[in-house]
Amino acid sequence: MLTQLLLQVVVAVSILLSVGLAGVVGRDRLSLLREEWKSRLRTSAPAIALLLAILLLNRIMRQQGRSLSQEYGVHMTEVFYTIEGEFVLHFQKIASPEANAYFSMSYVYGYVFLLIFPVIAYAARSKTIDFRRLLIAYSLNYAIGLVFYILFIAYGPRNVFVEELTQTMLYDNNPQVQYLTTEVNRNTNVFPSLHTSLSATVATFAYQTRSTYPRWFPIAVCLSISIMISTMYLGIHWGIDVLAGLALAGFCVSLSTYLVDRWSLTAIFEQVRERVHEYRDTVTTPSQENS
Amino acid sequence: MLAASVGLSASTSGCLQHVRSIVNRNEVEQLSLTITTLSADGDRESIQLAQDIGATLETAGIDIEIDMQSREAFRRTVLINHDFDIYVGRHPGDIRPDFLYETLHSKFADESGWQNPFGFTNLTFDTYLDRQQRAGGEEREQAVSRTLEALALEQPFVPICVPHEFRLVRTDRFDGWKQGHLATRMGYLGLDPPTTEEAVLRAAHTDSRPSQNLNPLAVEFRNRGLVTGLLYDSLAVPRWSGDGTDAGGGDEETDGVEEDGDRTYSPWLGTDWTWNENENETEAENEEGDERTGNGSGIDTDTDTDTDIELNPDTQLEPTGTLTVTLREDCQFHDGHELTADDVAFTIDFLSDTTRDDSEFPAPSPRYRGHVDPIADVTKQGEYELEFTCTASEPVAKRVLEIPILPAHIWTERTETASIPAITVADGTTEALITENLPPVGSGPFQFENRTQREFVTLERYDEHFTRRESVALPEPSAETLRIRIDPRSTSAIELVESDEADVTSLALESYVVDDVLAAESEREQTSDSDPIEVIESSTGSFYHLGFNARTAPFSNPRFRRVIARLIDKEQLVSDVFYGHARPIAAPVTREWTPDSLAWTGTDPETPFLGTDGELDVEAARAAFEEAGFRYDDEGRLRVRY
DSSP states (O other), X not given: OHHHHHHHHHHHHHHHHHHHIXXXXXXXXXXXHHXXXXXXXXXXXXXXXXXXXXXXXXXXXXXXXXXXXXXXXXXXXXXXXXXXXXXXXXXXXXOOHHHHHXXXXXXXXXXXXXXXXXXXXXXXXXXXXXXXXXXXXXXXXXXHHHHHHHHEEOOOGGGXXXXXXXXXXXXXXXXXXXXXXXXXXXXXXXXXOHHHXXXXXXXXXXXXXXXXXXXXHHHHHXXXXXXXXXXXXXXXXXXXXXXXXXXXXHHHHHHHHHHTTTSOHHHHHHHHHHHHHHHHHHHHHHHHHHX | OHHHHHHHHHHHHHHHHHHHHHHTSOOOEEOEEXXXXXXXXXXXXXXXXXXXXXXXHHHTTOEEEEEEEOHHHHHIIIIISOOOSEEEEEEOOOSSTTHHHHHHOGGGTTSOSSSSTTOOOOHHHHHHHHHHHHOOHHHHHHHHHHHHHHHHHHOSEEEEEEEOEEEEEETTTOBOTTSSOTTSGGGGSSOBOSSTTOOEEEEEESOOGGGTOOOTTOTTTOSSOHHHHHHSOBSEEEOXXXXXXXXXXXXXXXXXXXXXXXXXXXXXXXXXXXXXXXXXXXXXXXXXXXXXXXXXXXXXXXXXXXXXXXXOTTOOOOOOEEEEEEEXXXXXXTTSOBOOHHHHHHXXXXXXXXXXXXXXXXXXXXXXXXXXXXXEEEEEEETTEEEEEESSOHHHHGGGGGSBOOOHHHHGGGOSBOOBTTBOOOTTOBHHHHOOOSSOOOOSXXXXXXXXXXXXXXXEEOTTOGGGSTTOOSOOOOOSEEEEEEOOOHHHHHHHHHTTSOSEEOSOOOHHHHHHXXXXXXXXXXXXXXXXXXXXXXXOOOEEEEEEOTTSTTTTOHHHHHHHHHTOOHHHHHHHHSTTOEEEOXXXXXXXXXXXXXXXXXXXXXXXXXXXXXEEOHHHHHHHHHHTTOEEOTTSOEEEOO
């Protein structure tokens, strides 16, 4: 069932991607990407390596961090409930089978598309700076999210409003979806909402690059807002998780801007080599004098 | 001068005394308590019960917090660390009331596991339990009623309800699902495959824990031990009596093995057993015991002739009889080791102390504790025969037949205190209690093949199992492979059965899907749809309850516990949380064992709800608390001295 679902996701996202890339990025950029991908990859290698490393770490820690979290984590469910009360239940007013379908689709397929599309779109630009910034921002989101997940143990609203959320609960309407989400998530990883922070990150990038990709901006904004609402509508996240997700996104975007191009790895490498040379000189000179 | 200073110091000391006695009085604060329970992903009914009960307690002026935990963490907190105020959860229960002994006897208050997690200690209550443990024949029923009535009075925990269990099965690949209870190993044996090709029995299991740990002693990971029951054999299999079932379809007749005439157990690894009652009268023994120990304690031994008020906790229990068990010959564990009387003797010894007397701190097993407690001595009478000296009546002593037989050559190695680098491990935490036990080596009808955490557990048929022998007429494993697929929710488990990806939902369905399942069933019946799907309803002894941590105030106060019990509207909870698919209870036993005085009459016979239709009568609740000696402040908050 998992493979079947994965296949569905792959097919759906591929269709979305091909349509999106054709409509938004354009054929010229894509063909240029085909020619220049090697050199662009080389410039972006550190950022790509960072993201891959963080994703790997994320995968390991989601398993290992569990016991760590259980040992030292702070229980927050009650706190969240006290602060925001029944806020997420407001979204139940728009509950309908259609809304269920729409938000479930956004949460599962839309999210994957939203994350993958800009990676390709920014790789297709001749300037790689946005591409690298995006990868760094993704890495930051995952890394910081992971720390929070270990520090805070909180259950999502579906565990608190058991009765009220039965109608729209993602896992009851689309039971197969849980195979996918439990693969990557567990029920106490709610604060902050990474769905929100990554969506908001993508939307912010879309705003910043709207002159290059004018059509992507509205799509990204609509989709990311849908995803944020879906997390609450489906009973997965608290309003607080979504707010924290937005804050995290803002932080990661600005930090990525600050970090990118700040150090060039080749320059650092050069510098280190020079230092080593200097050091060797200073060490060897006196010893020569002595002899 | 001297006089003056003395006078001064005297006067100030008086003043200081006064100040001190004011300051040293602990402040009387609002009662604030945490209800520990499971998250909805772990047990939907528990959290809903906790929320409903919490809301009612809040209207009664108590500050409530709800602490949701995962399945393992919940059991660790409540059963091992005893770190809770009150908790709401499901008790594995039993079909016979003898589990009450370890559940409530004060001698188990310091142990971990389902034995007295409440820390409930009451000498009078102990005597009821002791009597229940030793009473045979007609006396037994009376003794059980006495215990249950005392329990209803003391409310060490509040029994809430017994849920009805429903499971969905497919009958096109395997049939004969009603032969054994699907919460036990017998439900998965003796199934009739319509064709011999259907070698894989596929179960959808809504609990991921069997994929993480298969240790039959690990209380955090076991509910009623279904999967470990398939891997390990017991000496005998308890028979479910036809009466007193909660469900209609409680058809538990097992393959007509009646030769031994035992109505409560049918043979399994043990082929035969005989009970030899000690000749001296039970009463006489008690007197003897009293005389021996009574002289020092000075308790009125003379007036103790009335057995009803026998109150000497130090009485040495005289053996009541012996149970001689004959084992089936030529049985092997999955690794080829012979299973003999040594393994049985080892298991009994091991369950009562997993350190095997090596350590200062005995570490009894958190499971099966009550089963081995009445066994005072085990004598090997031959390769395949044992004699147990018991300190309980026949039906209670026979509980020992239910324990899983562990291979001695594997578990002897697990007596050491577990060690994890850089972490201090609590005394009495032996390797045996925390090992994942993978791969498990038992002698049961299925053997472990492989697993992937949170995805599946695969068991293979053990072809050497005695049930496969021509000469043995017991239900045997018909499927070559049993594939247990972990599927965290009832809705998706149902979908798996409907889409022919699973044959059975091995755990009971959650109450909120039961109506849909039953509606689909009746629709199938009406349209005479040939869909080979069937709903199986089975009886259970398992119940939901609210447990108090009686180690601390105010939960140690029976008056307080009684008022709390009266704030719980069990009838309403059954309809709100279980959609009516449960039986509200005042006594945590099957219907058959419920005394008339505690039968449900539309309301709780002992602690009726203070209100109507789930709506608490706040004034009445306050009055009840005040009558119990508690006070309210001006803002209607219940105040207690901790």
